[in-house]
Amino acid sequence: MRTLALALALAACGSHTPPETPAPEPPAPADPGPPLAVTGIEIPADGLTLRAPVWATRAMLGGTELDVSYHTLFRTGDGGFGEMFSETGADLGEVCSDQDFDSLIVAGGKPWLVSHFECVPGAIWVTPLDQAADGALSPGGEPRPVDWSAWGGVWFPCSGQVSPWGTHLGSEEYEPDARQWRPDGTLTRDLYGAWKDFSRYLTDPAAGSPYRYGWPLELAIDDQGTPVPAKRYAMGRFSHELSYVLPDRRTVYQSDDGTAVGLFMFVADEAGALDAGTLYAARFTTEGERARTEWVSLGHATQAEIAALVERKPLFSEIFEVAEPAADHTCAEGFTFVDHGYGRECLKLAAPSERVPDPALAASRLESRRYAAMLGATTELEKTEGITFDPDSGTVFLSVSTIRGRMLAEPDAPQDGLRFEENRCGAVWGGTSGAGVVDTSGAPIASEHVIGSMGTVTKGTPLAEIDALGNGCDTGGIANPDNLTFLPGHHLLMVAEDTKWGKGHVNAVLWAVDVRDGSKQRLLVAPPGGEVTGIHWIPDLLGHGYLTTVVQHPWSEMPKDQPVPDGITDEDRRAFTGYFGPFPSLAR
Numbered sequence: 001m002r003t004l005a006l007a008l009a010l011a012a013c014g015s016h017t018p019p020e021t022p023a024p025e026p027p028a029p030a031d032p033g034p035p036l037a038v039t040g041i042e043i044p045a046d047g048l049t050l051r052a053p054v055w056a057t058r059a060m061l062g063g064t065e066l067d068v069s070y071h072t073l074f075r076t077g078d079g080g081f082g083e084m085f086s087e088t089g090a091d092l093g094e095v096c097s098d099q100d101f102d103s104l105i106v107a108g109g110k111p112w113l114v115s116h117f118e119c120v121p122g123a124i125w126v127t128p129l130d131q132a133a134d135g136a137l138s139p140g141g142e143p144r145p146v147d148w149s150a151w152g153g154v155w156f157p158c159s160g161q162v163s164p165w166g167t168h169l170g171s172e173e174y175e176p177d178a179r180q181w182r183p184d185g186t187l188t189r190d191l192y193g194a195w196k197d198f199s200r201y202l203t204d205p206a207a208g209s210p211y212r213y214g215w216p217l218e219l220a221i222d223d224q225g226t227p228v229p230a231k232r233y234a235m236g237r238f239s240h241e242l243s244y245v246l247p248d249r250r251t252v253y254q255s256d257d258g259t260a261v262g263l264f265m266f267v268a269d270e271a272g273a274l275d276a277g278t279l280y281a282a283r284f285t286t287e288g289e290r291a292r293t294e295w296v297s298l299g300h301a302t303q304a305e306i307a308a309l310v311e312r313k314p315l316f317s318e319i320f321e322v323a324e325p326a327a328d329h330t331c332a333e334g335f336t337f338v339d340h341g342y343g344r345e346c347l348k349l350a351a352p353s354e355r356v357p358d359p360a361l362a363a364s365r366l367e368s369r370r371y372a373a374m375l376g377a378t379t380e381l382e383k384t385e386g387i388t389f390d391p392d393s394g395t396v397f398l399s400v401s402t403i404r405g406r407m408l409a410e411p412d413a414p415q416d417g418l419r420f421e422e423n424r425c426g427a428v429w430g431g432t433s434g435a436g437v438v439d440t441s442g443a444p445i446a447s448e449h450v451i452g453s454m455g456t457v458t459k460g461t462p463l464a465e466i467d468a469l470g471n472g473c474d475t476g477g478i479a480n481p482d483n484l485t486f487l488p489g490h491h492l493l494m495v496a497e498d499t500k501w502g503k504g505h506v507n508a509v510l511w512a513v514d515v516r517d518g519s520k521q522r523l524l525v526a527p528p529g530g531e532v533t534g535i536h537w538i539p540d541l542l543g544h545g546y547l548t549t550v551v552q553h554p555w556s557e558m559p560k561d562q563p564v565p566d567g568i569t570d571e572d573r574r575a576f577t578g579y580f581g582p583f584p585s586l587a588r
Helices: 191-198 303-312 359-366 368-374
Strands: 036-038 058-061 064-067 070-075 083-085 091-095 099-107 110-117 123-131 137-139 168-170 217-221 227-231 240-245 251-256 259-261 263-270 273-287 290-302 320-323 336-340 343-349 384-390 395-400 427-434 453-459 481-487 492-497 509-514 520-525 531-541 544-552 576-584
Touching (some): 058 576, 070 123, 070 137, 099 168, 099 531, 099 576, 110 168, 123 217, 240 384, 251 384, 273 303, 273 368, 290 359, 303 359, 336 368, 343 359, 343 368, 359 368, 384 492, 395 481, 427 481, 453 492, 481 531, 509 531
Parallel strands (some): 384 481
Antiparallel strands (some): 036 058, 070 576, 099 110, 123 137, 168 217, 217 227, 240 251, 251 263, 273 290, 320 343, 384 395, 395 427, 427 453, 481 492, 492 509, 509 520, 531 544, 544 576
């Protein structure tokens, strides 16, 4: 998504090594019915001047040819779509063209669109839809913003998923650094001016708290069409790109978007309920071209426990004591060295206090990445983005937008669990999941979907020099993968690019990758300066299938030295929100 540099690293690993877990047997595949094959497109000759996306139109389902063109439901600004409001409902006079994720869900027997706007302050809108007999979707009423004032508003809502129980599961990324807060509510450092921008939302910014932001979001719509929003505090606070629930309805993988970040897994106590469970952070060790994956437990928590902490508005100093490390990365006795996007620190848990009676519990959820690093988890990853799952093979897929920084072999680095070769074009990793896995303390993990290692499924190819068009990555493959979605039974992994002129690709692409042989087809090519996002397979929505797709902020993220072609206006910079399809039902 939008690049907001945060920089993290890895804390020293503990000494316990869990026993090796045998590779799990993949589940028996369900009958997928007729195979689906899509016919891709080439990058158009006028790709450098596109004012609208171009897309594939044909697919074959068995022997039946389908017209599955892309259909635009909205451009940002249509009917107010994407306007931002304060907590009192006052119009802030700004439309966000960074429309990100879309869900298609059913409420009251009809389809609804739920849409993220990835600005500060953020916004989430809901729109009732009409569905024609052939499955075509159209707005069935006015779009309207969701009121998040009871939760302090929404901060950078990014990607998401339609949960297995039919709710919209979203995210808040680039969480504010609580160490910068003073007791009077002012900041010692406001990274990128984000809090200043967000303060427009709040009636009293001095009364705000950083711990209200950086959470998974869940939104249901009741039968009367009323949105029911919530933030899921038991799942941890960090830079959530998205939380992805697996078919057991309990295991949730959570990507952490930024520079040198982590990967998290939440295992809920009960299926279909995200209000209580155990949070884990991954510890990676490079083994050739794969990363062996172990899991560090951050402990159990409930929504009620963490909500009570959030409402007390604790200070960072009530959770951690902090000191500056020595030049050789050593710390005073009792402190642990950590290296992350907020700087190199020596940390130890603070003494219990009235507002924070259990500092370990508070650290595990309010400062999940810092606490994970203290306990020996890996925080060396670079911009982990999309997550999806193939139930037939048991594979969890993770997009890593670029491989650089602390993911590389660094002889002088204070922590060095990852040792990959640099690839500025990024990769998609996959890892087979299974049952019977223990965490790094030897305790069993109550999930049948735990990853034991990850390796490359597909990757971009850097060019030795930027080509004449402005591409830094080979256009025959991916560049800077972001959102992912998978169509079970058809072996199709969809990869959306967040890439840039002069670095990756001039035109961001939506790819369909056949994971059996790695072959790729382009489904959509975006105008320069935009990204493809919001992708999600909906195998069945009231009898039809859809692939939601957004082209975010076209012509907006351009190099400073790259002139915008004549004729490009603000009208061309409005996002495209829509879907491919309709397909016949692809549910199994």
